Amino acid sequence: MQRGLFISFEGGEGAGKSTQIRRLAEGLRARGFDVVVTREPGGSPGAEAVRHVLLSGAAEPFGSKMEAVLFAAARSDHVEQVIRPAVERGAVVLSDRFLDSSRVYQGVTGGIDGGFMQALERVAINGMMSDLTLILDLDPAEGLRRAAERRGDETADRFEKETLAIHERRREAFLDIAHLEPERCVVVDAARSEEEVAGRIAAAVDALIEGRQEKEAAE
Template sequence: MKGLFVTFEGGEGAGKSSILREVGRELRDQGYAVLETREPGGIRIAEEIRKVILNPAHTEMDARTEALLYAAARRQHLIEKVLPALERGEVVLCDRFIDSSLAYQGAARGLGMEEVYDINKFAIDDHMPDLTLLFDIEPEQGLSRIEANEGREQNRLDLEHIAFHKTVRDAYHKLAEAHKQRIKVIDAGKSFEEVRNSVQRVLDRFLTSS
């Protein structure tokens, strides 16, 4: 049986990474073989690219360079880690995928969502997620969570102006509207338990119908 590819998307501080780990544990308890991974990263080469992209010192990075680096990391991660796991029949839970590039580089960086999609279409070779969970949160709330979480990785995107993060959120809403079958919106402004339960309900319906 072919595996299932589930991606977790959302703005900074939405809590998707914490929920992903919780969901992974619950799915394993249900008997599923699960792979948890992230973008950019997940494998050696992509983790090295991640260091370059998210380094707070690299403020001079050109927007197109950023988009190309994300696509390069995505390609290597996909062929080296994600696709083999799907072939083994596993449920792949991935923290960010192509929608992040469309929202962040396409919309917020002003490169154009279609243009960034074309770059990534070459990288992913039509391998799209089966389900995307979009963790929706007001940017102000998400950024305040980051400030309060001393253990969270601080990255270059956290330093952007609030208008940047609002553009990201608007772009995610447009993507969700355009891909209602794939993208399911989760209210990430609620408590951890409420968000986790919402995600579990969506996943249960998805896994039952798959």
């Protein structure tokens, strides 16, 4: 492919995003693709510096708007330092979370005005929208159980520690985004086995790659 692809993974806590990104990356590399795996908040040196502030809860006392601004600043650095250069050289970028998480976590459950979030979004991504967003959908109670099992004795982060009701609202918000943007978003049932989830993801990514290759061949 002349231009690469940008694929984001979204969903609630414990939905298995990291596992599925690893599996997809391995499969694509085996087929000869240049793959970049990254994450948010973080992914670039500047954004990683902000990650600890956000996930530790240090910014929480300043309110959701401050958190949203910090996420946007981290995202801008991530886009310009990592995502855009990789896509322009023809790589496939797989990101564990992107702007939809801000729409859900700060916008919906943070109670921030949509116009404010849209303005931040425009500046942060500067036209770099994901070609495909895979939303791993899982019952929040099960997701939190998995997250607790994964972290063991470590302390829950800023967002994992919130109430089940808030996590349920986030699940609904992700599904609302998928409903409104079906051309970009694919919902994957994350309650199924790891193999089944990986198969559904692989099918969606293959369809994206084939569509891109057909388009480039026709040009």
